[in-house]
Amino acid sequence: MNTINLNFDCKVLDGNNPELVFGAAECLAETFAGVKIGKFTICEPMAKICKLSKEDMMEFTTNYIKDIVNDGLCVVAVDNDTNKVLGAMACENYNPSRKASFEVKNESINNIFSFLGELDKQFFTIVEKRFGRKIRKNEYVRGSMLGVRTEFNKKYVAQNMLSLVMDQCAEKGFKAFFVEATNFRSQKFNDLYGFYTAKDLQGKPISKKYCDHKIFHQIPEDVALECLLMIKPVENAVVQALCV
């Protein structure tokens, strides 16, 4: 096991530091489109199968982070020696009536978000059935994107960012944090750090398989089989209602 001394701090983005916003957008663009760091290539499999370039992703991540940064839930890990953004988590106060302030023209990015949106819809239907009303703003935080660009210990950097996001969730009174975990690596990370798989009314995981999809069936089976809706609770009642 390689252990590298990483000297970094995690910060909440507030939009007043354009360099950090740029760094976060670039980090997510690279780690989704694919970036080689040392011996390893880091990428997100849906973005990879769609052959999205760093530039395609950069346009999206820049607009997206600007759109949600004032929710105070986007976090970066910054190298103390170089000031480089090593990791980023783009998270939003999930608001069913939020309209994005920008248009996504890239068809592949729209395909990805429509796939993830269908998974979210399954989740919201279950939340509605369990709690007897529709999901509202200020209840759930959506962790939309996570990426770490270090050769080793990415989970360690991500764990530190997650901890800061969860502090924000608790401070702001959210019920839970949810993510669409698109691949085995992210699912493993979530398993290790206190996430549960959301369950439907029959107790089956809320998930969408890739094998049935016209594009995503190309994702190699050793990289990912399905996208899972995973929850890290702030309130314990959420676990009882949605994860067992």
Ligand SMILES: CC(C)(COP(=O)(O)OP(=O)(O)OC[C@H]1O[C@@H](n2cnc3c(N)ncnc32)[C@H](O)[C@@H]1OP(=O)(O)O)[C@@H](O)C(=O)NCCC(=O)NCCS
């Ligand atoms: C999600 C993410 C943060 C998880 O980190 P990770 O990939 O598990 O990275 P780590 O550096 O912690 O671990 C890499 C693995 O390589 C292993 N490794 C390290 N050095 C190695 C070496 N020299 N040779 C072989 N394996 C090695 C580690 O032991 C580890 O294995 P493990 O998972 O069994 O512990 C990261 O994959 C990422 O940024 N992905 C890009 C975007 C993405 O998919 N985001 C999630 C969308 S939902």
